[in-house]
Amino acid sequence: MEDLLIYVVIFGTLIGAMTYAAILVWFERRMLAWWQDRLGPNRVGPFGIGLALADILKLLAKEDWVPPFADKKVFVIAPCFVMIAMLMGFAVVPYGPETYIADLNIGLLFFMGMTSLAVYAVLLGGLSSNNKFSLIGGLRSAAQMVSYEVFMGLSLMGVVMLSGSFSLVDIVESQQDGWFVISQFFGFVVFVVAGIAESHRLPFDLPEAEQELVGGFHTEYSGMKFGIFMVGEYLGVILISAMIATxxxxxxxxxxxxxPIFWLAAKTFCFVMFFILLRAAMPRPRYDQLMSLGWKVMLPITLVNLVVTGGVVLWMNT
Amino acid sequence: MPTIIVDGISYQVDANDNLLEALLGLGLDLPYFCWHPSMGSIGSCRQCAVIQYQDEDDQQGRLVMSCMTPVTEGAILSIDAEPAAEFRSAVIENLMINHPHDCPVCEEGGECHLQDMTVMAGHSMRHYKGLKTTHRNQYLGPLLNHEMNRCIACYRCVRYYQDYAGGTDLAVFGSRGRVYFGRHEDGVLQSEFAGNLVEVCPTGVFTDKPLSERYTRKWDLQSAPAVCTGCSMGCNISVAERYGELRRIHNRYNSEVNGYFLCDRGRFGGGFVNHEDRIRRCGVRNASGVYDPVSKQQMLEKVSALISAAGSKVVAIGSPRASLESNHLLGKLVGRENFYSGLSGREQSIINAIYAIQQTGGARIPTLREVEAADAVLILGEDVTNTSARLALSLRQTVRNRSKEMANQIQIPLWHDAAVRKLAQDEKSPLVLVTASEDRLEDVSCLTHRAGPDDTARIGYAIANIIDNRYSRPADLTDNEQTLAASIASILKNAEKPLIISGSGSLNLAVVEAAANVAWALKGENKDSGLIYCVPECNSLGVTMLHDGNSNNLDDLLSGSDDIDVAIVLENDLYRRAGSTAINSWLGKVKNLVVIDQLDNPTASVATLVLPAASFAETEGTLVNYEGRAQRSFAAFLPQGDIQGSWQWLLDIADQVGTQKFGSIRQFDQVTEDIAAQNAALSGVTKAAPDASYRSGAGQKIARMTHRASGRTAMVADVTMYEPQQPVDNTSALAFTMEGANLIKPGEVPSSLTPYIWSPGWNSNQAIIKFQAETGGALTDSDPGVRLIATASPVADLHTRHTTIPAITRHQGGSLQLVPGYHLFGSEELSAYSKAIAELTPRGYFAVHPDVAGQLGVADHDGLETQINGANVQLEVVVSESVARQCVVYSYGIDATGELVHEKRGTFKKAESWESSRPSNLIMSDR
Amino acid sequence: MIKGILDLIRNTFTQLITLKMVLHHTFSPPDTVQYPEQMPYLPPRYRARIILTRDPDGEERCVSCNLCAVACPVDCIVLQKTESEDGRWYPEFFRINFSRCVMCGMCEEACPTYAIQLTPDFEMCEYDRSNMVYEKEHLLIDGCGKYPGYSFWNVSGKTISGKDKGEAENEAEPVDVRSLMP
Incomplete structure (x- = not known):
């Protein structure tokens, strides 16, 4: 019985996350249009919701082309990385008091490890394309990861100190008395910024940067391989949102x-909306601005936050 | 060299220039109208004002007209100073007051000097609210449109027409606002150089009428650098095409040859390219005498089957109007011994003699620029204006050398045109004419003598003998001839740079030899004597040089008795070069006549196989002009149908035959290289222009179209939506596109590959100023072409060379001496097909002196007939005082005169029941 | 240091204000017009399908000056000048390849005679591209279009039949060159 439940949760997560990501493609465009006083895609099905399906069909029907100058094996494998890594990240998200796929005692570290792995997809995709735009996109992605991974982890250490555990189940449990967003406000801010950077969303989509790099790391990708990159990106958005909520x-x-799962979904949805709002409103910073924001602002804030939290925890315990 | 300071920057300039020339020569932009590099300054338009400062402390300065101010050492000037710029803008506003709103319907629009200068001077808004002065236009003939409203009264047209070209029927009338430039009444402009008004007029008063009929703006024309095929002068032209038709011919500056001007045959004679009689398909004559079209491949198979049939006798006839390359390949295909130059025996012997004389180097062969520096001229038996018109225009400048001398004596700068002309009044350098009939240069000659060709030669010999008595002396000289020769000799001996001009025009070998004697005798007197021979066609000298003056000629072929299996005729109408009886009897011996030609002429219409040849505007070719200058001409466009260059036909035929004689020759450049390798005399031809591998500085081919050619995506949209690739040119360094080097920077492209002249802000042909090393001088990248005949050191025994002196011309049993009379419009084979030229072509005629007319009992408009070699030739009689006695002058190349060219004498009688066939528009003279 | 921190705070707030302003658009209606269900109003000066107009006297306005062709950035106009019996210049053929046209209106701006004009008719889809090639007979309309009353020949100095020298606007009588008056 318990075995059955775990399979239900696993498949539920897989199907739910993927469907959510697919619908998000349409939903994001509608929301962007709304905020920009347009209508967005509204022709396919009611409110244009059929666009998600049409997009998938289109991508499936497209020629699955591998450039002759590319490093073929890596080129094919790269999109799979992002998909696998993001889906694995969902394994540690608790949907209810007893509903989760895995309660790892290093859950938080597992999540961060998985999101870091996703960067390899971008890096390898950019490198294997053998195209200058892709390469620059990949390089930017690597540099972005190196900067933001550091304080993404550090920003969560305050929460770990307060809850005394790396397990996400325990972290949620320890918020019964109050959300950590209050006690760890700076940790929250830094995590959100790092999360955007981690998922290459606007305004931190420098690896993609259509205006400068054509398509960045996925310039040479088409068909379903491109589609997987795309779904991976939206999965990242959902994962990061779910993590912020959690x-x-x-x-x-x-x-x-x-x-309980409704509340998680509702909170996650709010942050997905926030991601879309950012895309509707924010300009993309210059590359050096992104780096200096990371190293000169975010890192100090995180360290100060860590020291203060540690001090308070020590003081409380003594 | 003086230094001047312009807007704070110092420059080195030529002390003999005026300021305008100097500033333009420095590449600075300064508007002007009345000044022209070859006509000097008169300071009438006030457009070129600049500020000149007294010294460094002078802040105010004063306005000076730069064209009227000599260059002085240390002059401080400003072009950009506010008062000067304002003044120029005000002047052009005044000039534009009466200018109509015509640019959209004006043929000058887009290459208008007035437009350019208006933009340059900064005038953009008309303040004048009054009524515009208007004028009625005149009919000026089939060559030029007249639209007097557009005139800005710069006086350039009359200065060019009267002062420079010696015309008398274009003048300025009226005063102040009524000033009018035109003729005294409607009528054809009489000057042979009237067409240059198109380029001389800074705006659209005089425009190109044939162009206007199928008008295209300059920016849409696809141009190529070509060489005129109208005569032997080898003027450089820019040929322009649109929609597969030749649209116009424009001057292409070459300081050594044509400079800024062309003659009207050159400018308007290209119309034959579009003629309805063009041969456009390969044709095979069937039993009923009609031509069946066949494909190119079928034709090649037929020709090669004929040629390669076992034991067949193949002969080939070249042409003096085909390129060196075509003639060379034809000779190579059939073998030297079976190649005939295409010149008649009479013509060939004269041109061989001319080539031999040029090689001895006894006298210099001057370029046209050098002609203008001569200080005495003797013309022996050549109607220069009608055979080599551009030379006549230069001679009109030559006679001005006396006035320049006078100006130098009292230190008037030579660019000060009005002053120099006023000073000289009618003083001219001597020009002596000895010709058989009226000559258009008589108005500038100091001495004119009428004589038939033989008598002309006798006078020449006599002059040489008087100068240096080692030269042969004609026997039984009349007193008249004696005094004439003496006075001519003294004129020539008084000169420093005497120039002798003769040529093949009178079809008389003795005249040619006599002219050489005069030039050599003068050389012996330590004079820098020049000797020019006009030859009949654009490549007469080239085809002679091809076999080093040893070619077989047409007469050798026609008089032969062998049966011939295949005769290949290259771009040559045999009926113009020999009597029809001789040709027809020869044709009886020819089994297959293969003609490669452009137009359906009498020879082509008796051919078995006809191959369409490209005209000068459609293919490449190297031509050798009168002075032995090899110049490369390029295709402006690719012809339609099966038409291709004769050289390409010959290469294709050789390929089909599979002959080994051609080795690896597949490309045009290889043909040229082969010519250079096989003929020592022509070893320089490869240097005439860069080969097909040439690329401009940026590694590009040179674009034939302008950078702003229009209509690319709609031009063939009515036929196909798939825009075809532009034709690829593997033959030359030019490209049939707008992509490539577009002459953005002067000097970027070699002058011999410059398809058209344009510079930013200078849309008219006056942009040439930007391409000259110094104003009015050589081009930045040296002038196109290469001289092939080196001036050898003179040989000692020159006086022993020419001693065959003809006897005095007398009536010989009622026969009269036949002398060809030439016409700029009509005497040349191809240009005569051009519509505009055909309108001006006179009817065929026999011109006789009134005395002779009396003896024959004929008057004007009667007919005269003669029996020549079995043919009966009837032409209209023109009675003129100015025809030498004992001569009958016939209209060369017009009507059935091909029968006459072979004969020196003929017996004439009145043609009964003569009726003139078409109205005459003979221009004898308006004087 | 302090200034840097203050700047950072201020910059953060401006970004938040941006977010707020964009969020406000949640409540503003969309500007999109639902073509083809809703047909938008297109002003007469809208730039779409090109036409050739006629003079008030019913003759062709185009004088085939080639300025439209040269102004065209995609080179989709091509024409050839010819001349009528009465001295007017007019195009022998005039072709626009609408499959290339970008409706930029440069041709209309370049036209000195108001002959070529753009109209608000933009619905010109075809299944066969060759149907997008318009010849003169397809382009020419019977009226003056947007500029009624204008006739180029009335301001030009060239003579056409019915308009002699001196009869155009702002022109004086033709000069009598033979007059002896000063």
Whole structure:
């Protein structure tokens, strides 16, 4: 019985996340249009929702082309990395008090490890394309990861100190009395910024940067391989949003009249909307601005936050 | 060299220049109208004002007209100073007051000097609110449009037409606002150089009428650097095409040859390219005498089957109007012994003699620029204006050397045109004419003598003998001849740079030899004597040099008795070079006549196989002009149908035959290289222009179209939506596209490959100023062409060379001496097909002196007939005082005169029941 | 250091204000017009399908000056000048390849005679590209288009039949060259 439940959760996560990501492609365009006083895709099906399906069909029908000058094996494998890494990240997200795929005692580290792995997809895709735009995109991605990975981890250490555990199940449990967003506000801010950078979303989509780099790391990709990159990106958005909700906004915790998974979904949705809003409103910074924001602003804030939190925890415990 | 300071920067300039020339020569932009590099300054338009400062402390300065101010050492000037710029803008506003709103319907638009200068001077808004002065236009003939409203009264046209070209029927009338430039009444402009008004006029008063009929703006024309095929002068032209038709011919500056001007045959004679009689398909004559079109491949198979049939006797006839390359390949295909030059025996012997004389180096062969520096001229038996018109225009400048001398004596700068002309009044350097009939240069000659060709030669010999008595003396000289020769000799002996001009025009060998004697005798007197021979066609000298003056000629072939299996005729109408009886009897011996030609002429219409040849505007070719200058001409466009260059036909035929004689020759450049390798005399031809591998500085081919050619994506849209690739040119360094080097910077492209002249802000042909090393001088990249005949050191025994003196011309049993009379319009084979030229071509005629007319009992408009070699030739009679006695002058190349060219004498009688066939528009003279 | 921190705070706030402003658009209606269900109003000066107009007297306005062709950035106009009996210049053929045209209106701006004009008719889809090639008979309309009353020949100095020298606007009588008056 318990075995069955775990399979339900696993497949539920797989199907749910993928469907969510696919619909998000349409949903994002509608939202962007809304905020920009347009209509967006509204022709296929009610409200244009059929666009998601049409897009998938289109991508499937396209020629699955590998450039003759590319490093073929790496070129094919690269998109799979992003998909696998992002889906693996969902393994440690608790959907309810007992509903989760795995309660790892290093859950947080596992999540960060998985998101870091996703960067390899971008890096390898950019490198194997054998194209100058792709290469620059890949290089930017690597540099971006190196800068933001550092304080993404550090920003969560405050939460770990307060909850005393790396397990996400425990972290959620320890928020029964109050969300960590209050006690760890700076940690939250830094995590959100790092999360955007991690998922290459606007305004930090420098590896892609259509205006300068054509398509960045995926310039040479087409068909479903491109589609996987795309879905991977939206999975990243959902994963990061779910993580923000879990770590700082009490995860599944909410009033009992609705099931816990609803509250997690609702909170996640809010952050997905926030991601879309950022895309609708923010200009892309210059590359050096991105780096200096990371190293000169975010890192100090994180360190100060860490020291203060540590001090408070020590003081409270003594 | 004086130093001047312009807007704070110092420059070195030529002390003999005026300021305008100097500033333009430095590459600075300064507007001007009335000044022209070859006509000097008169300071009438006030457009070229600049500020000149007294010294460094002078802040105010004063306005000076730069064209009227000599260059002085240390002059401080400003072009950009506010008062000067304002003044120029005001002047052009005044000039533009009456200018109509015509640019869209003006043929000058887009290459208008007035447009350029208006933009340069900064005038953009008309303040004048009054009525515009208007004028009525005149009919000026089939060559030029007249639109007097557009005139800005710069006086360039009359200065060019009267002062420079010696015309009398274009003048300025009226005063102040009514000033009018035109003729005294409607009528054809009489000057042979009237066409240059198109380029001389800074705006659209005089425009190109044939161009206007199928008008195309300059920016849409696809041009190529070509060489005129109208005569032997080898003027450089820019040929322009649109929609597969030749649209116009424009001057292409070459300081050594044509400079800024062309003659009207050159400018308007290209119309034959579009003629309806063009042969466009390969044709095979069937039993009923009609030509069946066949494909190119079928034709090649037929020709090669004929040639390679076992034991067949193949002969080939070259042509003096075909390129060196075509003639060379034809000779190579059939073998030297079976190649005939295509010149008649009479013509060939004269041109061989001319070539031999040029090789001895006894006298210099001057370029046209050098002609203008001569200080005495003797013309022996050549109607220069009608055979080599551009030379006549230069001679009109030569006679001005006396006025330049006078100006130098009292230190008037030579660019000060009005002053120099006023000073000299009618003083001229001597020019002596000895010709058989009226000559257009008589108005500038100091001495004119009428004589038939033989008598002309006798006078020449006599002059040489008087100068240096080692030269042979004609026997039984009349007193008249004696005094004439003495006075001519003294004129020539008084000169420093005497120039002798003769040529093949009178079809008389003795005249040619006599002219050489005069030049050599003068050389012996330590004079820097020049000797020019006009030859009949654009490549007469080239085809002679090809076999070093030893070619077989047409007469050798026609008089032969062998049966011939195949005769290949290259771009040559045999009926113009020999009597029809001789040709027809020869044709009886020829089984297959293969003609490669451009137009459906009498020879082509008796051919078995006809191959369409490209004209000068459609293919490459190297031509050798009168002075032995090899110049490369390029295709402006690719012809339609099966037409291709004769050299390409010959290469294709050789390929089909599979002959080994051609080795690895597949490309045009290889043909040229082969010519250079096989003929010592022509070893320089490869240097005439860069070969097909040439690329400009940026590694590009040179674009034939301008950078702003229009209509690329719609031109063939009515036929196909798939825009075809532009034709690829593997033959030359030029490209049939707008991509490539577009002459953005002067000097970027070699002058021999410059398809058209354009510079930013200078859309008219006056942009040439930007391409000259110094104003009015050689081009930055040296002038196109290469001289092949080196001036050898003179040989000692020159006086022993020419001693065959003809006897005095007398009536010989009622026969009269036949003398060809030439016409700029009509005497040349191809240009005569051009519509505009055909309109001006006179009817065929026999011109006789009134005395002779009396003896024959004929008057004007009667007919005269003669029996020559079995043919009966009837032409209209023109009675003229200015025809030498004992001569009958016939219209060369017009009507059935091909029968006459072979004969020296003929017996004439009145043609009964003569009726003139078409109205005459003979221009004898308006004087 | 302090200034840097203050700058950072201010910059952060401006970014947040941006977010707020964009979020406000949640409540503003979209500007999109739902073509083809809703047909938008296109002003007469809208730039779409090109036409050739006629003079008030019914003759062709185009004088085939080639300025439209040279102004065209995609080189999709091609024409050839010819001349009528009465002295007017007009195009022998005039072809626009609309499959290349970008409706930029440069030709209209270049036209000195108001002959070539753009109209608001932009619906010109075809299944066969060759149907997008318009010849003169397809382009020429019967009226003056946007500029009624204008006739180029009335301001030009060239003579056409019915308009002699001196009869155009702002022109004086033709000069009598033979007059002796000063």
């Amino acid at each position: 770590i700082f906004f009490g995860g599944w915790i909410g009033p009992g009249f609705l099931p």
